[in-house]
Amino acid sequence: MKGIVFTEFLEMVESKFGLETLDNIIENGHLPSEGVYTSVGTYDFNEMVTLITNLSEETKIPVGDLIYAFGLYLFSGLANSHPEVIKNYNTPLGLLYCIEDHIHVHVKKLYPDAELPTFKILDKTDDKISMVYSSSRGLYRLAHGLIEKAFEHFGSTATITYDLLKEDGTEVKFDIVQNG
Ligand code: MNH
16 A cells, blocks of 8 residues: 555544554554655555554544545545646546546556556436445445545535445445535
8 A cells, every 4th residue: 555545644643633642553553664654655555454443442433434534534635646636627526437547547657556446437427426446455435535525625515325235345336426
């Protein structure tokens, strides 16, 4: 998993829960990287799982809710670090429609070792989109947060529902309807 995801995560933990919580989740982790991350590095996905599990124990907030909150936080981080990737879009549904064929293709050029999910579009109209998230990492709540923030980015909101097609969250169908 890319370093930018880790550095954004640590930034979120510090700003939402404080430096002491951040220290605690790194310390009690016995992490391979010893809790040292750079935005240009790449780290084992299991290390992110450990950090989130530690944060959940520390804050008593369920892991899924923390991953969703991180998705909300991460969108701005990605958009600010890579403005060229999203500047081509002027609607949230247009952006979502292009994650698979444009956005993540571009990301793969920036970071050849990026491990990205796939999004299969099932249906799209002017105000809604249905798509299936697939990834061995099962980070569908991260996708949920990112999608919600994409609407906010364009000054809009949406009603987002999802259905686990596989119990472990590696395949999840999203139904997204733009409000208003
Ligand atoms: Mn994208 C990882 C969904 C927009 C760059 N992205 C992920 C993951 C999800 C995801 C979920 C976690 C990996 C996984 O599940 O297997 N991404 C989205 C969604 C949107 C999105 C739903 C839009 C909404 N992503 C973007 C944009 C950028 C970007 C915009 C860049 C400007 N994504 C990334 C990077 C990773 C990632 C970088 C991390 C890959 C890695 O760690 O190897």
